[in-house]
Amino acid sequence: MVNKGFAKHYYLMLLPGFIWLILFSIVPMFGIVMAFQDYNPGLGILHSEWVGLENFKYMFSLNDSGTILFNTVFIAILKIIGNLLIPLIFALLLNELRINYLKRWIQTIVYLPHFISWVILSGILLDVFGYTGPVNQMLSVFDVKPILFFGRADLFPALVVGSDVWKEFGFNTIIYLAALTSINPALYEAAAIDGASRLQRMKNITIPGIVSAIILLSVLSLGNVLNAGFEQIFNLYNPLVYSSGDIIDTWVYRTGLVNLQFSLATAMGLLKSVVSFLMITISYYLASRFANYRIF
Numbered sequence: 153m154v155n156k157g158f159a160k161h162y163y164l165m166l167l168p169g170f171i172w173l174i175l176f177s178i179v180p181m182f183g184i185v186m187a188f189q190d191y192n193p194g195l196g197i198l199h200s201e202w203v204g205l206e207n208f209k210y211m212f213s214l215n216d217s218g219t220i221l222f223n224t225v226f227i228a229i230l231k232i233i234g235n236l237l238i239p240l241i242f243a244l245l246l247n248e249l250r251i252n253y254l255k256r257w258i259q260t261i262v263y264l265p266h267f268i269s270w271v272i273l274s275g276i277l278l279d280v281f282g283y284t285g286p287v288n289q290m291l292s293v294f295d296v297k298p299i300l301f302f303g304r305a306d307l308f309p310a311l312v313v314g315s316d317v318w319k320e321f322g323f324n325t326i327i328y329l330a331a332l333t334s335i336n337p338a339l340y341e342a343a344a345i346d347g348a349s350r351l352q353r354m355k356n357i358t359i360p361g362i363v364s365a366i367i368l369l370s371v372l373s374l375g376n377v378l379n380a381g382f383e384q385i386f387n388l389y390n391p392l393v394y395s396s397g398d399i400i401d402t403w404v405y406r407t408g409l410v411n412l413q414f415s416l417a418t419a420m421g422l423l424k425s426v427v428s429f430l431m432i433t434i435s436y437y438l439a440s441r442f443a444n445y446r447i448f
Contacts, residue, residue: 187419207419216403217420224399227309227380232373234317235324240366242321243328244354259329262322274387277315278302308393312385324369331365332358367442374435378428400424 182197187207189200211217242262249255265273281287281301288298301307335357343353382401389397400420408417 184418184422186415187422189415191415191418193414203415207415208423211416211419211423216398219395220398220400220403223309223396224378224380224401227312227385227397227399228377230309230313231316231380232376234313235320236366236370236373238317238321239324240328243325243332244358246325247329247332247358248350248354259322259325262325264322265319266323268319270381270383270387273315273319274384277311277388281311302388303390303392305393305396308389308397312381312388312397315388316381316384327369328362328365331362335361364444368439371435371438371442374438375428375432377431378424 185197186200188202188204189197190203190206191197191200246255246258249258279285283298283300287301291299299307301311339357339361340353343357348356378400380399380401382399382405385397385399386402386405389402401424404417404421404424407413407420
C-alpha cells in the first residue's frame with residue numbers, strides 16, 4: 153500500500169527544480185517568435201512586424217554563416233574525439249599502475265582543472281602563451297622568434313581543443329575507471345596463470361570489458377556536435393581569429409547583444425536548437441540500439 157503522506161515530500165523536493173525549469177527554460181521559449189519578426193524593442197514582441205522566414209533567408213545569404221557553421225562543427229568534433237580518446241588511453245594506463253597511493257595522487261591532480269572556470273583558465277592560458285610568456289621564453293632558447301599564439305587563426309582551433317581536453321580529461325577518466333571496476337578480477341588472474349602479458353590482458357580483457365561504456369559515451373557525444381564551448385572561446389578569442397574561432401554561440405552574442413540585431417540572432421539560435429534536438433534524438437536512439445541505454 154502506498155504511503156501518500158510520505159510521497160508528498162518527494163513532490164516538494166521536486167518543486168524548486170520545476171520552478172527553475174519553468175522560469176529559465178520554458179518561459180524564455182516564447183522569445184523564439186522574434187526569429188519570425190522584425191523585432192523592435194520599442195514595440196515589443198506583440199506589436200513588432202511579422203516577416204515570416206526573411207531572417208532565415210538573410211542569415212543563409214551571409215558569408216559568415218558558412219564560416220561559423222564550419223568552425224562550430226570542426227571544433228566540436230575535434231573536442232569530442234579528444235575527450236573520448238585521451239581519457240580512455242589515460243584510464244587504461246592508470247589502471248595498470250600498481251602503486252595505489254600514486255594512482256590516487258595522479259587521479260586527483262588531473263581531476264582539479266575541471267573545477268576551474270574558463271574565466272580563470274583563459275587568463276592563465278593567455279599569460280602562458282602570451283608574447284612574453286613562459287612558452288615563448290622557452291622557444292627563444294632554440295632561437296625561435298616569439299609567436300602570438302592566440303592571434304593566429306591557424307593555431308587557434310588547436311589551442312582551443314587542446315586546452316579543453318586538458319581541462320576535462322581527468323573528469324572523463326573517472327567514467328572509464330568506474331567501468332573498469334565492473335571487470336571480474338578472476339579474469340586477470342586466469343590470464344596471468346596462462347602466461348598472458350599485461351598488454352595482452354589489456355587488449356583481450358580490459359578493452360572488451362568497457363566497450364559498452366565507450367560506445368555509450370561516443371553515441372551520446374553526438375548531441376554536442378553543435379556545442380563548441382561558448383564560455384571558453386568567448387574568453388580566448390579576438391577579431392584576429394574570427395575566421396577560425398568564431399562559432400554559432402559567439403556570433404549570436406555579438407549579433408544580438410552587441411549589434412542589437414535581435415531577430416537575426418534569434419533565428420540563428422533557433423536553427424542551432426532545432427539541429428541539436430535532432431542530433432540528441434538520433435544519439436539517444438543509437439545509445440538505446442547499441443548500448444542498451446534508456447532513460448524512459
